Amino acid sequence: MIRERSALPDARRVVVKIGSSSLTGGDGRLDVAALRALVDVLAARRAAGTEVVLVTSGAIAAGLAPLGLTSRPRDLATAQAAASVGQGLLVARYTEAFATHGLRVGQVLLTAEDTIRRGHYRNAQRALDRLLGLGVVPVVNENDTVATEEIRFGDNDRLAALVSHLVRADAMVLLTDVDALYDGPPSRGARRIDEVHGPGDLEGVVVTGRGSAVGTGGMVTKLASVAIATGSGVPVVLTSAAQAEAALAGAPVGTWFSATGRRVPTRMLWLAHAARTRGRLVLDDGAVQAVVVRRTSLLPAGVTEVHGSFEAGDPVELASAAGDVVGRGLVAYGSDELPGLLGRSTRELLAERGVGYDREVVHRDDLVLVNAPR
Known part of the structure; x- marks a missing residue:
């Protein structure tokens, strides 16, 4: 450098x-x-x-x-x-x-x-x-x-x-x-x-x-x-x-x-500066803390709203309930499937829907913080 x-x-x-x-x-x-x-x-x-x-x-x-x-x-x-x-x-x-x-x-x-x-x-x-x-x-x-x-x-x-x-x-x-x-x-x-x-x-x-x-x-x-x-x-x-x-x-x-x-x-x-997001996920306060402070993955239980039309693998914004964008990530579910999973724990989804539904909505390796403390 x-x-x-x-x-x-x-x-x-x-x-x-x-x-x-x-x-x-x-x-x-x-x-x-x-x-x-x-x-x-x-x-x-x-x-x-x-x-x-x-x-x-x-x-x-x-x-x-x-x-x-x-x-x-x-x-x-x-x-x-x-x-x-x-x-x-x-x-x-x-x-x-x-x-x-x-x-x-x-x-x-x-x-x-x-x-x-x-x-x-x-x-x-x-x-x-x-x-x-x-x-x-x-x-x-x-x-x-x-x-x-x-x-x-x-x-x-x-x-x-x-x-x-x-x-x-x-x-x-x-x-x-x-x-x-x-x-x-x-x-x-x-x-x-x-x-x-x-x-x-x-x-x-x-x-x-x-x-x-x-x-x-x-x-x-x-x-x-x-x-x-x-x-x-x-x-x-x-x-x-x-x-x-x-x-x-x-x-x-x-x-x-x-x-x-x-x-x-x-x-x-690419995700932080070049990707055009396809939708927005609204997170509850606990999920915002988990993603921003503890740098964890985003789970279905922490998502309260889904906006936009997107497919699995597309970039989406992650926002607080107040509308502040805190991150961007590659979503693991499409917008047609995700609403039915909101507020549910991965354990519940695995038991009810089977293997594959225990995955994160956005994995921490596919997530970058935006306008958030680093």
Whole structure:
């Protein structure tokens, strides 16, 4: 694990994410010069021995001008069309730029469905590992052309954090249109925050929502991405594209976020941050205590309500009677079968229904706490 930013040059593998605003001009067109400048930096880092995975925005933005659009589409169908046109242009530019350094690129398009389903997640992991093993620079983007509102990441910041964990990166670098995190709007004389070692360092920080007109994220989404990465053992540097070279060299630019957690099993990170839940189970107070404090499995006796439609093996939320979500887990029963088991002990169910009905509703090995004491 990289513990200090000065050690970044020694990183074995780094994920770099760049946003739309850093790759496009004011007219929404792809800024080829900016793209080439980024590639020059990444190619130099690659030549120095660090494997690089690039998570890039810009497909929709790149498709605006060719389609005669003056701003990012608000409706899904037009956004998908812009992504379809722009993605080819974007990857072609990356291919050309990396080729001047003797490097090949491989396009990897992901949707949230690829992390919701564990089989897809493993496939994506294997593909990225193989690309890196072959010396290829993976260029990752959300597959906006086919993603629906229901199954999309919503921003590439979150995607970058999940990819960082998926490829077991030593660090993640978020490149945006501001040079660092500030405790308020930079235009109003706010203070730059050099390092963040835990949530306490963010007290009093005021951040805004959406960023540029061509992007979907803002500092809020970036901090959410940072929390996912650092919480799973991946430190982060947040800075501007203009400072990418200095950041990768370990210079004191931007904001350094230390890793606050440890590497967790892939399936647990998937369950905590990527899985789209299919339903909700409401727990009584005793079950909440058992799951959160004693870290036990969830039994039928502790469930009072079932909401949603799901099958055995699907991810569900676990909530208190007050509605507070305390965890997520893979449920062992379908929503059509579970209501008839509520409030019953496993001993009763075994005697009445036979072997198999004495199993947990959610096993502790398939459960992750959310917004609960750790």
